[in-house]
Amino acid sequence: MARSDDGKRNFALRDTSGNESSVFSGRTPRQAALKAARRLDPAGSEDEADRTELRLREKGTKKVHHYEGWAWKETAPDDKPDWMPDRITKANVSKKGIEHLEEI
Numbered sequence: 027m028a029r030s031d032d033g034k035r036n037f038a039l040r041d042t043s044g045n046e047s048s049v050f051s052g053r054t055p056r057q058a059a060l061k062a063a064r065r066l067d068p069a070g071s072e073d074e075a076d077r078t079e080l081r082l083r084e085k086g087t088k089k090v091h092h093y094e095g096w097a098w099k100e101t102a103p104d105d106k107p108d109w110m111p112d113r114i115t116k117a118n119v120s121k122k123g124i125e126h127l128e129e130i
Contacts, residue, residue: 092122
């Protein structure tokens with residue numbers, strides 16, 4: 027398993043055909059899934075958000091982590107830094123399981 031010096035691992039976002047389009051890094055699969063979920067088309071609120079299947083293969087392994095992810099727009103906190111926009115994208119994920127691939 028390939029880990030960088032800071033403990034982060036790389037996870038490739040897979041579509042249903044097995045094509046890998048993007049790579050997200052994180053210490054845990056969930057951290058990478060949250061990064062991927064923030065790239066989804068955000069809804070107006072969390073309750074309105076469509077849930078999307080996210081499949082992340084851990085680089086150097088045959089493990090594919092399955093998540094359900096969703097994103098929404100929210101008003102930024104009052105104590106936000108000057109550079110942060112007034113509306114920010116928030117995301118959440120729910121783990122559905124792990125699949126072990128036969129080959130990569």
